[in-house]
Amino acid sequence: MxxxxxxxxxxVDDLLLKLFSQETVNFVVWPFIQIGxxxxxxxxxxxxxxxxxxxxxxxxxxxxxxxxxxxxxxxxPIADAVKLLTxxxxxxxxxxxxIFRFAPYIAVAATFLTFSVVxxxxxxxxxxxxxxxxxxxxxxxxxxxxxxxxxxxxxxxxYALLGGLRSSAQMVSYEVSMGLSLVGALxxxxxxxxxxxxxxxxxxxxxxxxxxPLAFAIFFVSGIAENNRAPFDxxxxxxxxxxxxxxxxxxxxxSLFFMAEYAxxxxxxxxxxxxxxxxxxxxxxxxxxxxxNNLYVFLSLFVFVVKCAVLLYLYFWFxxxxxxxxxDQLMDLGWKWLIPASLLNIVWTGLTVFTVQxxxxxxNIKTIESLKGAPNLARGLNLTATGKGVAIxxxxxxxxxxxLFLAAVNWRSRDFNLKKQRRQVRLVDxxxxxxxxxxxxATGEG
Amino acid sequence: xxxxxxxxxxxxxxxxxxxxxxxxxxxxxxxxxxxxxxxSLACLYMTLQAPFIAAVQVIxxxxxxxxxxxxxxxxxNVEEEVRRPVRLRFxxxxxxxxAAILIGEAAFxxxxxxxxxxxxxxxxxPSDVGLTASIGTALFTEYLLPFEVTSVLILMALVGAITxxxxxxTPRLAAPGNVDTEPPELGPRGEVFIRPGDxxxxxxxxxxxQLQRGEAAASAKRTGEEGEx
Numbered sequence: 001m002x003x004x005x006x007x008x009x010x011x012v013d014d015l016l017l018k019l020f021s022q023e024t025v026n027f028v029v030w031p032f033i034q035i036g037x038x039x040x041x042x043x044x045x046x047x048x049x050x051x052x053x054x055x056x057x058x059x060x061x062x063x064x065x066x067x068x069x070x071x072x073x074x075x076x077p078i079a080d081a082v083k084l085l086t087x088x089x090x091x092x093x094x095x096x097x098x099i100f101r102f103a104p105y106i107a108v109a110a111t112f113l114t115f116s117v118v119x120x121x122x123x124x125x126x127x128x129x130x131x132x133x134x135x136x137x138x139x140x141x142x143x144x145x146x147x148x149x150x151x152x153x154x155x156x157x158x159y160a161l162l163g164g165l166r167s168s169a170q171m172v173s174y175e176v177s178m179g180l181s182l183v184g185a186l187x188x189x190x191x192x193x194x195x196x197x198x199x200x201x202x203x204x205x206x207x208x209x210x211x212x213p214l215a216f217a218i219f220f221v222s223g224i225a226e227n228n229r230a231p232f233d234x235x236x237x238x239x240x241x242x243x244x245x246x247x248x249x250x251x252x253x254x255s256l257f258f259m260a261e262y263a264x265x266x267x268x269x270x271x272x273x274x275x276x277x278x279x280x281x282x283x284x285x286x287x288x289x290x291x292x293n294n295l296y297v298f299l300s301l302f303v304f305v306v307k308c309a310v311l312l313y314l315y316f317w318f319x320x321x322x323x324x325x326x327x328d329q330l331m332d333l334g335w336k337w338l339i340p341a342s343l344l345n346i347v348w349t350g351l352t353v354f355t356v357q358x359x360x361x362x363x364n365i366k367t368i369e370s371l372k373g374a375p376n377l378a379r380g381l382n383l384t385a386t387g388k389g390v391a392i393x394x395x396x397x398x399x400x401x402x403x404l405f406l407a408a409v410n411w412r413s414r415d416f417n418l419k420k421q422r423r424q425v426r427l428v429d430x431x432x433x434x435x436x437x438x439x440x441x442a443t444g445e446g
Numbered sequence: 447x448x449x450x451x452x453x454x455x456x457x458x459x460x461x462x463x464x465x466x467x468x469x470x471x472x473x474x475x476x477x478x479x480x481x482x483x484x485x486s487l488a489c490l491y492m493t494l495q496a497p498f499i500a501a502v503q504v505i506x507x508x509x510x511x512x513x514x515x516x517x518x519x520x521x522x523n524v525e526e527e528v529r530r531p532v533r534l535r536f537x538x539x540x541x542x543x544x545a546a547i548l549i550g551e552a553a554f555x556x557x558x559x560x561x562x563x564x565x566x567x568x569x570x571x572p573s574d575v576g577l578t579a580s581i582g583t584a585l586f587t588e589y590l591l592p593f594e595v596t597s598v599l600i601l602m603a604l605v606g607a608i609t610x611x612x613x614x615x616t617p618r619l620a621a622p623g624n625v626d627t628e629p630p631e632l633g634p635r636g637e638v639f640i641r642p643g644d645x646x647x648x649x650x651x652x653x654x655x656q657l658q659r660g661e662a663a664a665s666a667k668r669t670g671e672e673g674e675x
Contacts, residue, residue, distance in 0.1 A: 142510065149516055
């Protein structure tokens, strides 16, 4: 049993090679096996995410959560799935029938497409390694906005339309900071390929989270907003919009949106893991690469899953502990806080990279190992221990700089620095010496 | 081996979506078909080994511009177009003629004597045209000036859009004369109506007016109370 777990895919490969040609196996059969595995796993995750959500919220609120179906309610998601599959698929009378039916598929397709570039593990854990992996993730997520808008519009319901409008404004604004926050990490990685980013971190044996704490925070917050999860679930705010853009959906089509949402959480967690938390890499794993190839792949896969799971737990944690933002606060956070911070992060990272490279020549401090021959782009900056120390110190100093910068930018904004602002509140053009109207109540007492 | 079937698939998708875009009556369906065209073009770029251009195609066109277009169509609630009598009938043969010329040109390029060998030679050479690194290098070295000029152009467009969209600075309430002398228009219950064209300046002027009126009333009340005592 144990040996079967680590059985090499070689015998599968041999079997396939007997049936198909080498090219077909490499470009058609293996990708289909990988895609099938990923889709199955993500679908199961989407089922059990609802269970986890209910259990975690229950434990946070000192309840038990689902307990009836199976042991600890473990079969509850299956029961829910059967219910959703057999439910009637309703459509509002004056809805746009084609777009109404089509929108959930856009949501699901856009989300699942991103998994094609996420490196789950080295070797056969990568479906495809295009050299624009990160751009593809951003591109596809920007198309995913369309699903929400179209679903909201085609339902012919005011709640759904408002949810769709909110979602489009929210996702378009948070996309900007999401994309900009990745630039800093890319300056260290020097490639857009997600496998290459993991490789750059592995060759430096460091996580980019250490160089880029600010960018990680910005990326994760924007990711939560991009997924429309609480505290940014304005498009489906129950207290105002019933259920937002999917108000009119029922049965299977509703569950497709639901599946897309949980899968999109995995996408953001997976990209955050890959770019900032070292992906499948952990110290010492590369030593296994020679002799124990399958152990190496499985261990890396396990590490990737654990890192993702931590981030996904954060999602649930945030959802059940933070209150929902007001809509204007949400826009303020995106445009006045996250985007300036991510722009500052780009400048600051540029300075960091410049300093690290400049130190190489000054006072004989070696911060970069010389790459023999042609510089290998997939190996990142190739820093020495000194260089890493400088980069990490400057990265965390960037947090302080960003705090000061944001305080300066937002000093007079409405939801910041209220105590100081209240002290300075003056009514406009009231002549000096004359009291404003509000003081009459106080004088009236005497 | 798989290039030809993929090309046929995505090319057919692009052409089909383009035809659907023109033929649809409902503007939203046309917009969705246009997204289909962009996505299949991106797939074609991908098969041409220009992944960066493919990604930018999807981000800029399918992601940004088409979301804006769909947004506008939804908000304006554009109805389905009714069929109108065709004007400018002579354009139909002109269109057919132009299409024929275009197809002829493409055939001429492909069927030129020796074209096949040149295409083969081009295909053999490893190309880095669509790669991120080559585009970045070219943009920031050889084409730095055009790049910067373009970005200034886009910035100008942005400033222009903001200038056009900005509300007028003249406060409506204060416009006819002095606020102190002319009271604002009030509703039957004393409420103020906010109208398009109102600015922060309007609000401030109104606040000034309210303040002075309220002060006058308060002082009148105070003197009245004192008189009662």
